Each structure stands twice: as structure tokens, then as C-alpha cells.
Amino acid sequence: MSQPNLALGDPNRLAVSDQTCINTIRTLAIDAVQQANSGHPGAPMGLAPVVYSLWQRFLRYDPADPTWPNRDRFVLSAGHASMLLYATLHLAGVRSVNAKGEISNDLAVSMDEIKRFRQIGSKTPGHPESHLTTGVETTTGPLGQGAGNSVGMAIASKWLADNFNRPGFDIFNFNVYAICGDGDLMEGVASEAASLAGHLKLPNLCWIYDNNRVTLDGPAEWSFSEDVITRFKGYGWNVTHVTDANDLDMLARGYDNFLKCKDRPTLIVVDSHIGYGSPHKQDSYEAHGEPLGEAEVKLVKKNYGWPEDAKFLVPDGVYEQFKNGVGKRGAEARAAWKAPKMPSFWSPMASTNSSRTALESVEPRPAPRGKQNTRSTRNSFRSKPIN
Numbered sequence: 001m002s003q004p005n006l007a008l009g010d011p012n013r014l015a016v017s018d019q020t021c022i023n024t025i026r027t028l029a030i031d032a033v034q035q036a037n038s039g040h041p042g043a044p045m046g047l048a049p050v051v052y053s054l055w056q057r058f059l060r061y062d063p064a065d066p067t068w069p070n071r072d073r074f075v076l077s078a079g080h081a082s083m084l085l086y087a088t089l090h091l092a093g094v095r096s097v098n099a100k101g102e103i104s105n106d107l108a109v110s111m112d113e114i115k116r117f118r119q120i121g122s123k124t125p126g127h128p129e130s131h132l133t134t135g136v137e138t139t140t141g142p143l144g145q146g147a148g149n150s151v152g153m154a155i156a157s158k159w160l161a162d163n164f165n166r167p168g169f170d171i172f173n174f175n176v177y178a179i180c181g182d183g184d185l186m187e188g189v190a191s192e193a194a195s196l197a198g199h200l201k202l203p204n205l206c207w208i209y210d211n212n213r214v215t216l217d218g219p220a221e222w223s224f225s226e227d228v229i230t231r232f233k234g235y236g237w238n239v240t241h242v243t244d245a246n247d248l249d250m251l252a253r254g255y256d257n258f259l260k261c262k263d264r265p266t267l268i269v270v271d272s273h274i275g276y277g278s279p280h281k282q283d284s285y286e287a288h289g290e291p292l293g294e295a296e297v298k299l300v301k302k303n304y305g306w307p308e309d310a311k312f313l314v315p316d317g318v319y320e321q322f323k324n325g326v327g328k329r330g331a332e333a334r335a336a337w338k339a340p341k342m343p344s345f346w347s348p349m350a351s352t353n354s355s356r357t358a359l360e361s362v363e364p365r366p367a368p369r370g371k372q373n374t375r376s377t378r379n380s381f382r383s384k385p386i387n
């Protein structure tokens with residue numbers, strides 16, 4: 001097969017600018033894995049539209065301030081797809097934050113770091129590490145771990161809201177999104193965490209299940225045949241199904257469904273194609289854990305309408321597209337969050353421009369009887385630098 005499988009959808013059928021951005025994420029992942037001669041190109045190729053849609057249209061995240069305490073959290077539980085995250089952080093222009101919590105003008109993931117994927121000492125290790133790379137909200141790689149952590153983050157959002165929000169003044173209302181693969185959903189830790197999330201009815205938690213029917217060494221059906229949708233309904237989750245990962249409108253309806261659901265967590269099952277656009281490796285485990293190979297890379301790029309010999313190409317307008325999407329929306333959301341709606345309450349923050357000061361200036365609500373709110377409890381929820 002040397003032509004794209006049109007039954008799966010023409011890879012170039014979306015609006016030009018969106019499609020170009022999506023294919024930029026895909027080809028950066030492909031090129032980085034090929035150059036490192038190691039890594040996982042398949043999941044980034046399948047999931048690029050899913051993550052692009054989320055970041056560009058829904059995620060409340062300001063790339064200019066990755067320390068904003070009320071930012072939505074994005075967790076890549078499928079940590080082996082790390083290039084998906086690195087490419088997105090790069091294109092979105094997320095700034096680097098140093099160990100003191102200071103934001104610099106440097107990118108969290110520069111193009112040089114993408115070219116150094118999986119090299120010793122780089123900010124782009126094979127699996128994302130939160131202490132190394134700004135924008136990586138939690139270290140992932142052991143399957144299920146990010147899914148579990150995302151439940152903790154969603155609980156934290158609710159705890160912070162309960163302690164610090166005042167009527168008409170929502171300091172904390174961030175959402176948590178986690179991308180989970182088949183391997184994540186096979187793990188016990190993810191099941192336990194999902195059960196707790198359902199029990200707690202966490203409406204601020206959205207898991208996106210990459211239903212690509214393939215795992216590390218073969219079809220998922222060899223080892224995984226449970227009815228995921230029914231299982232999550234049993235946990236008390238809201239479940240919705242996006243049957244084409246390349247359909248941005250359907251994805252948007254999936255995310256809207258999550259945002260409208262106010263009484264339980266949401267699972268968005270997304271049918272995708274690992275190695276999307278690869279003539280010989282799409283829908284195969286061969287796209288999972290090894291480079292596509294130089295010859296196949298050229299065929300994939302041809303299918304994407306990409307210059308076949310270009311490497312690490314970011315076409316004109318792609319950075320601007322991200323800037324005008326997640327960049328603009330995130331900056332506006334953060335600015336609105338800092339607006340002095342209640343000047344007397346807000347003044348410590350306004351005078352120092354420090355979110356930490358704002359948190360310290362607010363006394364938590366009294367704890368229920370028998371559960372004293374100690375200073376150490378408060379300390380544990382103060383904002384910490386993200387490296």
C-alpha cells in the first residue's frame with residue numbers, strides 16, 4: 001500500500017492550518033524518534049489531533065506562565081508517547097521555569113532538545129520527567145501511573161476550591177485531562193483510581209482513552225477484551241465515544257460533553273490509528289516501539305503532503321497558530337484570574353504579583369470538627385516551582 005488508506009480518512013482533509021499543525025506534531029515525533037533510533041512514533045501519529053484539539057480549543061493553560069496555580073493539568077499517562085508532549089510543549093511556546101520557580105524566556109522544550117530526544121542530559125528523555133522539563137505535570141512511563149496521579153490532581157483541585165474559593169470568587173477550578181492507552185487501562189492502579197474518582201464524583205477529571213486496539217507486541221485483543229465503556233459506567237463515570245480521532249468537530253463535542261457534565265468524571269473513548277498515515281505500519285504494533293525507518297518516513301511524509309526530505313520542519317504560520325490558540329486563550333484566562341475583583345482580598349497578590357502570597361493571605365475555611373486545619377496541611381498545598 002503506497003497510498004493513504006482513504007477508508008480511514010484522508011489525512012489532509014481538515015482545514016489547512018489545523019491540519020498543518022497536526023502534521024507538524026506528527027512529523028516532529030517521527031523525526032525525533034528516527035534520529036534517536038529509538039522511541040515510539042505510533043501513538044503521537046495517532047493522537048496528534050486529539051492533543052492539538054484539546055490544547056488549542058479547551059485547555060486553560062498559559063504557555064507564558066506554566067506556574068499559574070489554576071492552570072488545567074495535562075497528563076500524558078501513556079508516557080511512551082513522550083514526543084507527543086514534547087512537540088506540543090515546543091509548538092505552544094511553553095516557557096522554561098527554573099528550580100527557583102522563575103519563568104525564563106527560554107522554551108521548556110527547544111528545537112535543539114527535540115533533536116536531542118532520548119540523549120543523556122537532555123530535557124527530552126524517553127519518558128516525561130516532571131523534575132526535568134517544564135510542562136510535564138507528572139512523571140509517567142510506568143503504565144497507569146499518570147492515570148492514578150490525575151485523580152490525585154483532580155482531588156487537589158476540589159480541596160483547594162473548598163478551602164480557598166469564596167462566593168463569586170473562584171480561585172481554583174482547574175480541570176485535569178489524562179491521556180491513557182490500552183496499557184494504562186489494563187493496570188490495576190488505574191482501575192482503583194478510576195473507582196475512587198467515580199465514588200468521589202469528580203467532575204473536573206477527564207480521561208481520554210486511546211482506543212487504537214494495538215499494544216506493544218500485537219493486537220490488544222490478544223490480552224485485553226473487557227468492555228471498557230461498561231466498566232467505566234459501572235464506576236459511575238460519564239462515558240462518551242469519539243469514533244474518529246481525526247475528526248476535530250467530533251473531538252470538540254467530546255470535550256464539550258466533559259465540560260457540561262457537572263456531577264461525575266468523564267471518559268472519552270477515542271478510536272484512533274497507531275502510526276496513522278504509515279503505509280506499512282499503521283494499525284500495527286510495529287509503529288509502537290521502534291523508528292519507522294528512513295524509507296517509511298518518506299512514504300508517511302508523502303501521505304501527509306509533507307516535503308519528503310525535510311526534517312524537523314515547522315512550516316510558516318504553525319507557531320503563530322498555537323500563539324493565537326492556546327497562547328491567547330491561556331493568557332486571557334490567567335489575566336482574568338488575576339483581575340482585582342475584590343481588591344481588599346486580592347491586594348497581597350496585586351502588590352507582589354505572586355500567587356504564593358495570595359494563597360498565604362487567605363485563611364482556609366475551618367476544618368470539620370475533629371479535623372483541625374494545621375499549618376503543615378496548608379503548607380503542603382502551596383504552589384511549588386515546576387522544573
Ligand SMILES: Cc1ncc(C[n+]2csc(CCOP(=O)(O)OP(=O)(O)O)c2C)c(N)n1
Binds near residue numbers: 043081143144
Ligand atoms: C507498568 C508497565 N508495564 C509495562 C510497561 C512496558 N510497556 C510500555 S508501552 C506498553 C504497551 C502499551 O500499550 P498501549 O497503551 O496500547 O500503547 P500503544 O501501543 O497503543 O501506544 C508496555 C507493555 C510499562 N511501561 N509499564
Ligand SMILES: [Mg+2]
Binds near residue numbers: 182210211212220
Ligand atoms: Mg494501544
